[in-house]
Amino acid sequence: MTVAQANGSPGSDRPMIELQGVHKWYDKFHVLKDINLSVGSGERIVICGPSGSGKSTLIRCINRLEEHQRGRILVDGVELTSDLKNIEKVRSEVGMVFQHFNLFPHLTALENCVLAPMWVRKTPRKEAEEAAMQFLERVRIPEQAMKYPGQLSGGQQQRVAIARSLCMRPKVMLFDEPTSALDPEMIKEVLDVMVSLAESGMTMLCVTHEMGFAKTVANRVIFMDSGEIIEENEPGAFFTNPQHDRTKLFLSQILNH
Amino acid sequence: MATLQKQADLLPPVVSTGIVGWLRKNLFDTPLNAALTLLALYLLYLTVPPFLEWALLKADWSGTRSADCSRAGACWVFIEVRLNQFMYGFYPVAQQWRVNLTVALLVVLVLPLFIKRFALKRWLAALILLVYPVIAFHLLVGGSFGLVHVETSKWGGLFLTLVIAVVGMVAALPLGILLALGRRAENMPVLKALCVAFIELWRGVPLITVLFMSSVMLPFFLPEGLNFDKLLRALIGVALFEAAYMAEVVRGGLQGIPKGQYEAADALGLGYWKSTFLVTLPQALKLVIPGIVNTFIALFKDTSLVLIIGLFDLLGSIQAANSDTNWLGFSVEGYVFAACVYWVFCFGMSRYSQWLEAKLHTGHKR
Numbered sequence: 028m029t030v031a032q033a034n035g036s037p038g039s040d041r042p043m044i045e046l047q048g049v050h051k052w053y054d055k056f057h058v059l060k061d062i063n064l065s066v067g068s069g070e071r072i073v074i075c076g077p078s079g080s081g082k083s084t085l086i087r088c089i090n091r092l093e094e095h096q097r098g099r100i101l102v103d104g105v106e107l108t109s110d111l112k113n114i115e116k117v118r119s120e121v122g123m124v125f126q127h128f129n130l131f132p133h134l135t136a137l138e139n140c141v142l143a144p145m146w147v148r149k150t151p152r153k154e155a156e157e158a159a160m161q162f163l164e165r166v167r168i169p170e171q172a173m174k175y176p177g178q179l180s181g182g183q184q185q186r187v188a189i190a191r192s193l194c195m196r197p198k199v200m201l202f203d204e205p206t207s208a209l210d211p212e213m214i215k216e217v218l219d220v221m222v223s224l225a226e227s228g229m230t231m232l233c234v235t236h237e238m239g240f241a242k243t244v245a246n247r248v249i250f251m252d253s254g255e256i257i258e259e260n261e262p263g264a265f266f267t268n269p270q271h272d273r274t275k276l277f278l279s280q281i282l283n284h
Numbered sequence: 285m286a287t288l289q290k291q292a293d294l295l296p297p298v299v300s301t302g303i304v305g306w307l308r309k310n311l312f313d314t315p316l317n318a319a320l321t322l323l324a325l326y327l328l329y330l331t332v333p334p335f336l337e338w339a340l341l342k343a344d345w346s347g348t349r350s351a352d353c354s355r356a357g358a359c360w361v362f363i364e365v366r367l368n369q370f371m372y373g374f375y376p377v378a379q380q381w382r383v384n385l386t387v388a389l390l391v392v393l394v395l396p397l398f399i400k401r402f403a404l405k406r407w408l409a410a411l412i413l414l415v416y417p418v419i420a421f422h423l424l425v426g427g428s429f430g431l432v433h434v435e436t437s438k439w440g441g442l443f444l445t446l447v448i449a450v451v452g453m454v455a456a457l458p459l460g461i462l463l464a465l466g467r468r469a470e471n472m473p474v475l476k477a478l479c480v481a482f483i484e485l486w487r488g489v490p491l492i493t494v495l496f497m498s499s500v501m502l503p504f505f506l507p508e509g510l511n512f513d514k515l516l517r518a519l520i521g522v523a524l525f526e527a528a529y530m531a532e533v534v535r536g537g538l539q540g541i542p543k544g545q546y547e548a549a550d551a552l553g554l555g556y557w558k559s560t561f562l563v564t565l566p567q568a569l570k571l572v573i574p575g576i577v578n579t580f581i582a583l584f585k586d587t588s589l590v591l592i593i594g595l596f597d598l599l600g601s602i603q604a605a606n607s608d609t610n611w612l613g614f615s616v617e618g619y620v621f622a623a624c625v626y627w628v629f630c631f632g633m634s635r636y637s638q639w640l641e642a643k644l645h646t647g648h649k650r
Contacts, residue, residue: 092547111555119553129548133567133646142562143552175646195552 041104043068043199043230044089049098051084058084059095060254068198071231073241073262076251077277082234085251086201089232090121103198119147122192126204128184130176136163136187137172140194148195155194162190166220182213186220193224200224202233236281242266250274339620350611362614363621366605370621373440373596379432383443386420413454436515440596442625447515448522448587448597453580455523460530465560467535479531486528491586494521499593518590526583533575537568570644577637581630598622 044066051059058081066072074082087093088100091107091114100107102117130139140159144150150158163169166186176184185205192200202221206214218240225231225244235241241248241262248265250258250273258265258274269275312318342357346364353359363370372380393412396402424447427433439447466472466479486494498521499514541564549559569576591600602622606615 090551092550115553115555118551121551123548123551125544125548125551127544129542129544131545131548131563131567133570133644143554146558146562147553177646191552 042066042101043070043103044232045099045101046089047099047101049088049095049100051081051088051093051095051097058254059088062098062256064249064256066199066230066232068230069228070246071225071229071244072233072247072249073245074232074234074249074251075236075238075241075277075281076257079253080251081254082251083203086203086232086234089199089201090118090123092123115147119143119195120198122195122197122200124185124188124192124200124202124205126207128176128181128188128208130184130188130191132176135173135175136168136179136190139176139187140191143191144194159190159194162193163187165193165223166190167216180213181209182216185209185213185217189217189220189224199230199232202231202235204234204236206235206237238266238282250277252277350614353614358617358620359614360617362605362611362617366602366611369441369601369605370598371441372443373601374438375434375440375443376432376438379426379434382423382426382431382434386423387446389419390416417454436513439515441601442598444515444590444595445584445587445597445599448519448590449580449584451519452522452526452583452587455519456526456530456579456583457576459523459527461534461565463527463531464534464538467531468538483528483531486525487532489525491522491525491589492592494525495589495593497521514593515595518593518595522583522587522590526579529579529582530576533572533579534568536575537570537572538564540571541567570641573637573641573644577633581633584629584633585626598625 042065044064046062046064049059049062050057062085074085076082084093088095088107089102094109095107102121105113105117107113107117130136131142134142137156137159140162141150141152141155144155144158145152160169160172163172166189168183168186168190171179171183171187176187179187189200189205205221206217209217214237218237221231221233221240222244231244233240233245245262247259248262249256250265250269250271252273258269258271260270265274266278269278311321338357340357342354344353344357344359344361347353347359347361348365350359350362352361368377368380372383375383390412393408393416396408397405402408422428423431424439425434425436463479463483466475467483469476469479495518498517502517545564545567546559549563554562587597588599590597591603596604599622602618603615605611606618
């Protein structure tokens with residue numbers, strides 16, 4: 028059922044992310060079951076599924092916030108093992124945006140953005156700040172640079188969080204339900220930023236329930252349930268002609284209300 | 285069709301403002317509260333005027349001998365005559381400028397840290413933590429640079445109290461932080477066990493015992509001839525003891541940091557030390573400023589326990605003066621003076637911690 032590799036990668040032949048037979052358990056609970064996934068450079072993937080289906084766990088394995096116990100995960104050719112050097116290398120090249128933003132509350136928006144470039148990439152402060160301002164402009168809040176997260180709205184915080192990730196010039200961006208904790212009127216401002224990021228050619232993996240976003244932006248939609256990839260397809264076919272019963276049920280639940 | 289008009293903002297009702305409003309709302313709002321207010325006023329009337337009369341109005345302020353005291357109120361002559369000893373202990377009078385200089389130097393170095401836009405703060409802080417202790421050591425102990433050696437057995441009074449308190453605080457905080465981090469190191473069971481053992485051992489023992497051990501027991505275990513300074517032993521004891529307490533305070537702070545902060549730092553590729561010192565620890569320390577200062581204040585007052593190993597700190601030197609046969613019967617003045625000095629320092633620390641909390645407050649809750 029894999030449609031994957033075909034719609035390939037503009038840059039190189041090597042997939043940006045490759046998961047081969049990945050399994051994961053929390054104690055005895057089997058959260059990920061034989062996950063095989065290949066993401067080309069520039070591809071945009073939306074992962075959906077009911078809560079507890081393992082979709083967050085899946086993308087958290089890609090930058091090793093969670094450890095997988097069987098199978099292989101390669102990010103830009105680097106395999107994730109318990110080797111700390113590899114993990115830190117992968118993490119510095121994979122950006123992550125969280126449901127609850129997780130900005131550092133003791134630092135201003137700008138300081139949040141320059142922290143990792145300065146301390147991980149050893150970029151001089153001035154250079155890092157100039158780059159950070161560019162990214163804050165890109166997410167359309169340069170005027171909030173000197174404010175602390177506690178003084179910003181949810182939508183603004185999430186956009187700062189996106190800018191903070193972009194400042195590391197990642198090759199891949201992971202989004203873990205980036206709009207689920209936002210008030211309705213703020214969802215759009217975050218989605219707009221994500222759409223423009225997609226248009227710039229960023230490789231993206233998004234766990235989200237925003238089906239509108241999936242339809243307009245994704246190359247592929249993946250449906251997960253109880254730790255398995257049930258179905259994956261390009262968005263048009265996925266929404267109009269789901270193959271699997273569980274997919275049909277899920278889509279009917281989230282679309283008809 | 286009715287149109288909606290924007291209403292003007294109104295001022296709050298006048299009854300709830302002003303002194304009378306405040307009194308009525310807070311002190312006399314119910315019969316019980318009114319009764320309690322009157323009772324409190326009566327108790328204040330019973331205690332405050334007599335104390336002021338004793339301490340200020342009928343007190344003796346000038347003189348040189350106990351015969352100069354009228355005995356109608358407090359005789360502060362006792363304090364004046366003994367003040368030098370209360371401040372410096374038996375530090376030779378001719379050398380006391382060294383103590384003054386050490387304190388003055390610290391004040392001069394620390395003050396610029398409070399200036400908001402002082403650019404060299406980081407360097408100054410490093411200077412204070414790394415260079416100043418060396419200077420202070422040579423100034424106070426002497427024996428080098430042409431300074432006369434002053435044995436630590438002659439140190440005393442408020443000066444000794446400050447030495448023990450400052451050294452204890454400066455050593456306990458970093459040590460406590462490391463112990464707290466060690467105790468949270470889930471993936472290093474041996475290190476964790478060592479830290480837990482250290483913390484629980486030192487917390488489970490009274491400070492008096494620690495001081496006794498350091499001054500009486502330790503020399504028995506050391507080889508003949510090897511004997512280091514009694515004050516130094518007490519300082520190490522106090523520092524390790526307080527570090528154990530500090531560790532638990534800091535650990536409490538680290539536990540209050542949401543998991544997402546650790547994850548965000550990890551996801552950016554910050555390693556353990558960078559993520560700890562740049563992201564989680566600054567937040568944790570801010571969270572537990574009240575607890576840290578609480579420990580510091582307790583430490584400041586605990587320094588008076590060194591009396592039992594024969595070091596004469598502020599309280600110790602006052603007690604020694606109380607037993608002077610020329611000045612029998614003035615111990616109340618001595619203790620009131622000691623209480624005032626301790627209170628000034630402790631209250632100062634408390635205010636500083638509140639100022640720091642306000643300064644580090646960055647907008648609404650996270």
